Amino acid sequence: MRSGIPLRKSLLVRLMITSVLIALCSVAATAWLAVQTTTRAIQEEQGQALADDTEILRQLSGYAATHADWSGVRTTLRELSDSTGRRVALTAPDRTPIADSAPPGTALPPGAAATIDPLHTDTYSEPGAQLSGTDPRAVGPYRLTAAERTRLRALATTRQKCFLRNGIETTVKVTPSGRPVLIDANGVDGNANVPNECADGRLNTPTATEERALDRLTRIARPCLDREHVGSAAFIAFGSTDRIMEPGFVFTKTASGGHDAERERKECVTEARREQLDPTVAPVAELFLGTGDTAVPHFDMSPANKTKVVAVTGLVLALTVAVTALVATRLVRPLRALTQAAQQPPEAHARVPVTTRDETGILAMAFNELTERRERLEAQRKAMVSDIAHELRTPLTNIRGWLEVTRDGIVAPDPELLGSLHEEAMLLQRVIDDLQDLAAADAGALTLHPEAVRADELIEQVAAAHRVGAEAAGIALRTTVDGMPWFDADPVRMRQALGNLVSNAVRHTPQGGTVTLSARREDGEVVLDVTDTGSGIAPEDLPSVFDRFWRAEKSRSRRTGGSGLGLSIVRQLVVAHGGTVTVTSEVGAGSVFTLRLPGGDPPTGPETDR
Numbered sequence: 001m002r003s004g005i006p007l008r009k010s011l012l013v014r015l016m017i018t019s020v021l022i023a024l025c026s027v028a029a030t031a032w033l034a035v036q037t038t039t040r041a042i043q044e045e046q047g048q049a050l051a052d053d054t055e056i057l058r059q060l061s062g063y064a065a066t067h068a069d070w071s072g073v074r075t076t077l078r079e080l081s082d083s084t085g086r087r088v089a090l091t092a093p094d095r096t097p098i099a100d101s102a103p104p105g106t107a108l109p110p111g112a113a114a115t116i117d118p119l120h121t122d123t124y125s126e127p128g129a130q131l132s133g134t135d136p137r138a139v140g141p142y143r144l145t146a147a148e149r150t151r152l153r154a155l156a157t158t159r160q161k162c163f164l165r166n167g168i169e170t171t172v173k174v175t176p177s178g179r180p181v182l183i184d185a186n187g188v189d190g191n192a193n194v195p196n197e198c199a200d201g202r203l204n205t206p207t208a209t210e211e212r213a214l215d216r217l218t219r220i221a222r223p224c225l226d227r228e229h230v231g232s233a234a235f236i237a238f239g240s241t242d243r244i245m246e247p248g249f250v251f252t253k254t255a256s257g258g259h260d261a262e263r264e265r266k267e268c269v270t271e272a273r274r275e276q277l278d279p280t281v282a283p284v285a286e287l288f289l290g291t292g293d294t295a296v297p298h299f300d301m302s303p304a305n306k307t308k309v310v311a312v313t314g315l316v317l318a319l320t321v322a323v324t325a326l327v328a329t330r331l332v333r334p335l336r337a338l339t340q341a342a343q344q345p346p347e348a349h350a351r352v353p354v355t356t357r358d359e360t361g362i363l364a365m366a367f368n369e370l371t372e373r374r375e376r377l378e379a380q381r382k383a384m385v386s387d388i389a390h391e392l393r394t395p396l397t398n399i400r401g402w403l404e405v406t407r408d409g410i411v412a413p414d415p416e417l418l419g420s421l422h423e424e425a426m427l428l429q430r431v432i433d434d435l436q437d438l439a440a441a442d443a444g445a446l447t448l449h450p451e452a453v454r455a456d457e458l459i460e461q462v463a464a465a466h467r468v469g470a471e472a473a474g475i476a477l478r479t480t481v482d483g484m485p486w487f488d489a490d491p492v493r494m495r496q497a498l499g500n501l502v503s504n505a506v507r508h509t510p511q512g513g514t515v516t517l518s519a520r521r522e523d524g525e526v527v528l529d530v531t532d533t534g535s536g537i538a539p540e541d542l543p544s545v546f547d548r549f550w551r552a553e554k555s556r557s558r559r560t561g562g563s564g565l566g567l568s569i570v571r572q573l574v575v576a577h578g579g580t581v582t583v584t585s586e587v588g589a590g591s592v593f594t595l596r597l598p599g600g601d602p603p604t605g606p607e608t609d610r
Contacts, residue, residue, distance in 0.1 A: 015331070019324035020317065027313050052084040053289060057114050060090070064282035065118035065138035073282075074099045087290030090116070098285055112286040119274045119281060134273070137176045140280030141213040144178035148207045155203040156180035162198035177210075213276070221272035225265065334360045338367055392431065395424040437569050446576050448490040452603045455519035455526050456481040458491060462498040463517055466506065474511035477502070482520035488600040489577050497573040498528065500566035501593050505532035509590070521599060525579075528595040537585040545583055546571045570595075 063076055070090060077088045081101035089100040089108060093115075100106070118135035144152070156172050160182060163170050170182040180203075181189065191204065206214060334355060341350040351371055354364045399421055405411045440446045456479075463479050470477040498517070505515045513533040520527050537545060546567045570593075574581045578598050585591035 015328040016321060016324050019320050023317050023320040027316055049086075052086060053113060056080050056084065056086065056088055056289065057116070057287065060088075060116050060285075060287060061118055061121060061135055062137050064116050064285070065135040067282050068280055070098045070282050070285060077101045087288075089288040089290070090285045091288065093284055093286060095286070102290070108288050109290050113289040114287045115284065116282075116287050117284045119277060134270070134277070138277050138281050139177040140277040141216065142177045142210060144207060144209055148209060149178045152178075152180050152203065152207070156182060159198050159200075159203050163195065166195040166197065168195070179210075217269070217272055217276055220275050221268050224268035224271065331360060334364055338364060341367065341371075392428065395428040395431075398424045399428075431565070435565065437572070446493075446572070448493060448576060450488045450490050450577075452486055452600060453489050453491050453494065454602075455485040455487065455528065458494055459498065459517040459519055459528065462495055462502055465495075465499060466502045470502075470506050470515060473506060473509075475506055475509050476514045477506075478514060478516045480516065480518040482518075484602075485519055485521040485526045486600050486602045487526040487597050489597060493573050494577070497570045497595070498530065500570050501530040504566055505530055505534065505591070505593075508532065509534035513590075524599050526597050526599050528597070530593045531590065533590040536587040536589055537583070537591055538587055542583060542585060546581070 059076065059080060060073070063073055064070075067073075073090065077090065077099050078101055080086070081088050087100075087102045087106075089102065090098040091108070091112075092098060095108070118138045120133050121135055153172075160170050160172060163182065168184060170184050173181045173183050175181055182191065183189065334352070337352045341352045344350040351368045352364050354361050354368070402411070402417060402421055406413050406417070411417060437446070459479050459481070463477050467477050502515060502517065509515055509532045515533075516529070516531045518529045518531070571581050574595055574597070580596050582594050582596075583591060584594075
């Protein structure tokens with residue numbers, strides 16, 4: 001059988017397309033993530049390598065600034081190589097080896113990474129290096145003796161306390177020469193704004209070591225100053241002896257000559273200082289850096305790698321399509337069986353096999369249950385038509401028969417005959433009224449006029465209406481109420497429902513029995529019970545008691561009266577009020593019909609005390 005479903009709307013095709021899209025998205029997202037992760041890792045590795053290079057250059061420049069030669073640098077190179085994983089090599093400018101962390105004979109990288117010259121550096125990160133191009137750790141003859149360091153340290157502590165008394169917090173920083181310097185909270189030299197109380201000049205006065213070095217600097221700088229005609233060498237001084245070894249602060253005191261003269265004087269002093277420091281620093285060397293034993297991973301998208309990526313992507317897609325086709329086929333097969341069964345004519349009552357326990361299997365079970373309910377409804381519909389015909393045929397046949405014999409003059413129309421015909425007409429009217437109520441309830445057109453109702457008054461009214469008939473049948477009709485429960489309901493319809501139950505109970509209770517109406521409040525609901533001591537209902541008949549035209553007498557005898565619609569009307573009325581009705585029974589002991597309705601609050605005003 002052709003399904004008639006367009007290919008684009010087929011569940012199998014849609015599942016396959018969805019799975020392919022998901023696979024493509026997954027592959028693309030994985031590839032993007034891999035590239036991003038690899039790129040980030042490479043960038044981090046490169047950043048780390050740059051940081052390592054800077055640290056290597058810093059330490060070797062510091063070594064050169066504090067040593068007159070490279071004779072002991074091999075240990076430093078080995079430590080740097082072990083900590084960074086890089087090969088570190090030093091050579092003279094003509095590539096004569098000085099020291100190397102690699103085994104002898106290993107070829108050098110193609111180019112030098114940097115030139116190490118503490119007197120000419122512009123890439124070094126040490127503070128003050130870029131101001132003059134000289135590594136500030138190259139102090140040479142300006143290095144203080146131990147005694148001078150101790151004395152200056154004591155003077156710095158004294159000045160620090162003086163600053164603190166004037167509300168200035170400072171810290172003591174020791175420069176490479178050993179001279180202490182006061183730094184305020186903003187990182188600025190504390191001598192820039194010295195309180196009068198603290199300005200004793202003792203901390204800023206050059207020591208004997210510094211005086212000798214300054215004299216030597218003056219003699220070296222004199223020829224340049226004389227040649228440039230920018231001032232006498234006798235005027236060379238330091239603007240801040242707290243920072244006497246920082247080259248950017250060396251200047252001449254003369255104010256003549258303008259900015260050009262000032263610049264030339266600084267150049268003369270800087271060159272003189274380099275000449276003074278040259279014997280105390282290591283010679284110029286070339287720095288070579290290699291990858292060593294821990295090379296940075298290289299992300300190589302070679303043709304072979306591209307082929308692997310494409311092959312893996314194709315394999316993922318192929319597996320996705322295959323698995324989707326298999327799963328989709330298993331999903332579609334029971335759905336097609338359901339479609340085929342649903343397209344069968346109603347009389348076929350087709351059922352589908354339940355082969356799985358998943359959602360499709362549950363759907364198949366629901367379909368089979370629906371088919372069974374349809375069969376039951378069809379059987380009930382046929383039985384209902386037969387029941388209605390039976391219920392209407394009997395009174396109509398009686399009325400027709402008596403009217404015919406009366407018309408033919410066989411029987412005189414006496415009051416007894418007319419009374420019998422009236423009774424049959426009333427029975428027919430009752431059946432028609434019951435059917436109208438059921439039809440209105442089925443259509444949702446049952447009209448209700450709810451109001452606040454007292455349960456005790458309701459059952460008393462129902463009992464009063466049926467008490468005469470019950471006493472005539474020798475049956476005691478009683479009422480019991482627990483408290484004063486209120487609920488919202490249509491009192492007329494509720495009297496009809498309870499009246500049907502009481503009539504049914506009286507009809508099936510033998511002489512000397514008892515029928516009891518009771519009311520109580522339970523868990524926010526009002527519970528109404530109609531209990532009898534009649535013949536009871538068999539357990540197999542309990543599920544059918546609320547079906548239309550159902551009677552306990554299988555012979556459909558009307559000996560006990562009733563149309564078989566009373567209990568169906570009771571259920572419809574209770575459901576319309578948002579409640580439920582149930583029955584429990586024991587053969588030979590009686591039955592209990594229980595109505596549960598939503599509870600309500602008593603009305604406010606005079607009605608409460610009626």
